[in-house]
Amino acid sequence: MSRAPWVRKALALVFAALCGLPVALLLLLSLAARWPYPRIWPQEIRLDPWRDLLDVAHGDLARTLLVSFVLSSAVALVATALSYLAAKRIASHRNRARLSLLAYAPYVMSPVVLGVCILYLYLRLGLAGTFWGVALAQTIFSTSFGVVFFLGFWTEEKRALEDLVRTLGGTTWQLYAKVLLPISRGALGLCAFQTFLISWFQYGLTVLIGGGAVRTLPMKVFDYINEANLSYAALASLLLVLPPVLLLWVNRRLFLRIV
Amino acid sequence: MFLEVQRLAKSFGSRPVLCGVDLSVPREQTFAILGRSGCGKTTLLKVLAGLEDPDAGTIRLGGEEITGLPPERRRALYLYQEPLLFPHLDAFENVAFGLRLRRTPDPEVRARVDSMLAELELVSEGRKLPHQLSGGQRQRVSFGRALIVEPALLLLDEPFSSLDGETRTAMQTLFKRVAAAHSITALFVTHSLKEALLMGDSIGLMRDGTLLTYPSKDDFLRDPQSGADAEIAFWTSLQRSTP
Numbered sequence: 001m002s003r004a005p006w007v008r009k010a011l012a013l014v015f016a017a018l019c020g021l022p023v024a025l026l027l028l029l030s031l032a033a034r035w036p037y038p039r040i041w042p043q044e045i046r047l048d049p050w051r052d053l054l055d056v057a058h059g060d061l062a063r064t065l066l067v068s069f070v071l072s073s074a075v076a077l078v079a080t081a082l083s084y085l086a087a088k089r090i091a092s093h094r095n096r097a098r099l100s101l102l103a104y105a106p107y108v109m110s111p112v113v114l115g116v117c118i119l120y121l122y123l124r125l126g127l128a129g130t131f132w133g134v135a136l137a138q139t140i141f142s143t144s145f146g147v148v149f150f151l152g153f154w155t156e157e158k159r160a161l162e163d164l165v166r167t168l169g170g171t172t173w174q175l176y177a178k179v180l181l182p183i184s185r186g187a188l189g190l191c192a193f194q195t196f197l198i199s200w201f202q203y204g205l206t207v208l209i210g211g212g213a214v215r216t217l218p219m220k221v222f223d224y225i226n227e228a229n230l231s232y233a234a235l236a237s238l239l240l241v242l243p244p245v246l247l248l249w250v251n252r253r254l255f256l257r258i259v
Numbered sequence: 260m261f262l263e264v265q266r267l268a269k270s271f272g273s274r275p276v277l278c279g280v281d282l283s284v285p286r287e288q289t290f291a292i293l294g295r296s297g298c299g300k301t302t303l304l305k306v307l308a309g310l311e312d313p314d315a316g317t318i319r320l321g322g323e324e325i326t327g328l329p330p331e332r333r334r335a336l337y338l339y340q341e342p343l344l345f346p347h348l349d350a351f352e353n354v355a356f357g358l359r360l361r362r363t364p365d366p367e368v369r370a371r372v373d374s375m376l377a378e379l380e381l382v383s384e385g386r387k388l389p390h391q392l393s394g395g396q397r398q399r400v401s402f403g404r405a406l407i408v409e410p411a412l413l414l415l416d417e418p419f420s421s422l423d424g425e426t427r428t429a430m431q432t433l434f435k436r437v438a439a440a441h442s443i444t445a446l447f448v449t450h451s452l453k454e455a456l457l458m459g460d461s462i463g464l465m466r467d468g469t470l471l472t473y474p475s476k477d478d479f480l481r482d483p484q485s486g487a488d489a490e491i492a493f494w495t496s497l498q499r500s501t502p
Contacts, residue, residue, distance in 0.1 A: 160339055163310050166330040167337045168357045168408060178359070182347045 019248055023241060029234030049235040061220065061232070065239055068200065068217040071131065075138045076196035080188060082139070083146025083195075090147065091154035103147040111141050115208035122209060129213040137209045138202055142195040149194065153187050193247060200243055261286035261444050262307075262412060267316030269302055276302045278468040280316070284461075289438060289445040291459025292470070293452060293485070299468040300448040304414040307446065308337035320411055336410035340417045342401035344389035350400045351376065351385040357408035375403045378437065395426040399433065406441055413438075413445040419454070431457055452490055 003011070029035070030049055032042030052059040056066070090099045106114060115137060119128065127133030158180075165175045181188075203218040210216075215223075217240050224233035260283040269277040276299045284290040294300045305311040307318060309330035318326045325333050344353045352359075355372045363371075376382050379399040389397060398418060405413060418434075419427045431454065438445060447458045455462050462479045464471040473479040480487045 157341075157343070160341075160343055161345070163305075163308075163330070163337065164339070164343055165360075167308050167310070167333070167335065168360060168404070169331045169334075170360045171331065174360055178356075179345055183345070 019245065023238065023245055026234045026238040026241070030231050030238055032231060032234075046231070049232050052232075053235065053239075061236060061239075064215050064217055064220045064236075067131070067215065071135055071138070071214075071216060072196045072199040074135050075142055075199040076192045078135075079139050079142035079146050079195040080192040083143045083150055083191065084184065084188065086143070087147045087150030088154050091151060092159060100148075100151055103144045103151070106141050106144040107148075110204070111202065112204035112208060114141055115205045119208060128209060129211040131214050134206050134210045134214045134216075137205055138199045141202075141205060142198045145198060146191050146195055149191050150187065153184065158183075193243075197243060201240070260284060261288075261321055262290075262446075263317075263319040264307070265317050265319075267303070267306060267318070268314045269299075269306055269311065270314055276468050277306065277313070277316075280468075280470045282463065282470060282472065284444060284446065286321075286444055287442045288460040289443070289447050289458055291447045291449060291455040291462045292465050293449060293455040293462060294465030295450055298465045300465050301416055303465070303470070304337055304416050304446060304448060307412070308335050308414055309333045310337060334411040335414060336405045336408070336412070337414045338401060338405055338416060338418050340420050342389075342394075342397035344392075344397055344400055344404075346389055349386050349388050350381060350392060350396075353389070353400050354403040354407055356404055361408070371407060372403075375407050378440070379403050379433070393426075394422050395430060398422065398430055402434070402437065406437060406443070409441070411444065413443050415445060415447045417449055418447075420449075427454075434458065452486055 028042060031045050031047070033044035033046035035042040049061070053061050053065070056062045087103075090096055090103070093099055109117075118137060118140070122128040122133055122137070127136065161179060161183075162175060165179050170178070201218060202216070203222075206214060206216050207219065217236055221233055221236045221240060224230075224236055262282070262284040264280060264282040267277050267280040267282075268275070280299075280303060282290070292300055292303070302311060306313045309325070309328060313326065316326070317324060320333070320335065325335070330337075344350075345356065348356065351372055354375055355368050358368045358371065372385075373382075376385055379402065381396060381399055381403070384392060384396055384400075389400075392400065401418075419430050422430060435458070437443070447455075449455050449458070456476065459476075462473055462476060462485075464473075464479070464482070464485055466484070471482075471484070473482065479485050
């Protein structure tokens with residue numbers, strides 16, 4: 001049964017408020033120099049955290065944002081590509097059930113436990129405390145999420161399409177370029193976004209492998225909270241929740257349809 | 260013979276699926292294979308298409324041995340039960356797909372696809388996406404996509420099984436017409452006795468991985484294993500009991 005238009009509008013408003021109000025509060029907190037209880041609005045505004053953010057050359061926060069963005073983008077890109085191909089291979093393997101079970105390991109094992117397991121190897125290889133070491137560790141973790149995600153995508157129908165292209169005379173390159181990648185576009189995008197977020201919010205594994213040398217946004221939030229630097233902590237948190245908020249904005253039609 | 264298959268064998272693990280299949284099909288003829296589910300029909304077609312490797316046996320097509328060739332070099336096209344249209348392409352581009360793979364010049368693609376769509380009575384459906392087409396239309400697009408690349412051998416795996424009775428009859432007629440017009444050599448797999456008789460110029464009966472071939476349709480009908488006697492007896496008794 002479809003809802004009345006005003007009910008849909010009201011639900012959409014409640015949904016937008018639920019998503020938007022915490023973001024608005026973070027924005028206010030990032031601008032507030034003084035906000036004593038029980039005042040509704042800040043008594044004094046200062047733009048220092050935002051100036052620091054825009055000062056790419058010297059600002060600590062800007063550098064951290066850049067590191068986080070490059071790290072998460074690289075992890076998303078590599079993990080999505082790897083998991084797409086690995087899941088395809090697993091889906092058509094005769095030991096599919098056993099191999100799929102392996103992909104679930106990180107769901108059972110927390111990222112920190114994974115980090116402890118690989119730390120010795122990392123120390124021996126000189127990867128601990130490096131950007132690429134953290135990127136690799138996060139990629140291992142994210143790839144298994146991607147594999148689980150894509151296992152549902154590689155159905156018998158996809159396999160049949162693949163066979164069909166081959167009997168029509170298509171090469172492997174043509175198979176990917178003309179059929180598999182175009183029909184996987186949505187799934188690839190979703191997986192890339194999911195793995196981006198896994199990396200974006202990753203804390204324990206980054207601390208363990210990065211050893212403090214690689215600083216990402218979640219670590220920065222904790223740093224500012226420990227320093228009781230509320231406005232910087234709010235700004236860092238705001239940057240942290242920005243990607244999911246952007247996703248909601250991009251997919252606003254879909255969410256509005258759901259409500 | 261245009262297609263010659265000798266002692267073809269295939270097992271999955273310890274389970275034999277094809278047990279020394281011998282088969283000959285003359286050029287431009289349709290050979291219908293009748294058999295129940297799980298008797299090895301699909302595996303036979305997949306081995307002929309190169310999608311499964313045989314354990315033993317040889318396949319010759321047009322005098323050339325193709326047993327070890329990859330699917331893309333066999334010119335043997337396998338059509339599934341479902342039309343399997345590419346969901347991101349419209350009907351026109353689905354039909355044009357094989358030509359695009361071969362980098363055929365665009366004006367030629369347009370001319371040939373338009374002509375194929377006309378032949379399959381799909382002129383006004385060219386710009387529709389697969390989900391906007393009916394089951395019969397999707398199956399016709401699938402035929403068009405296969406026929407336009409002029410395959411040496413068409414392997415049809417129960418292609419009309421998912422269609423309703425009326426559409427199925429229409430598609431059977433259309434296939435006969437198109438196969439004759441394009442001089443197609445085909446293997447038509449079905450579990451329907453009536454369809455095997457309608458579609459095949461000659462018929463084989465597949466059971467537990469072995470293929471029984473018959474010199475003529477009459478020989479097939481006379482064989483009690485074909486089930487034709489039982490079918491005829493059923494309809495005759497039904498006719499007699501109807502007042």
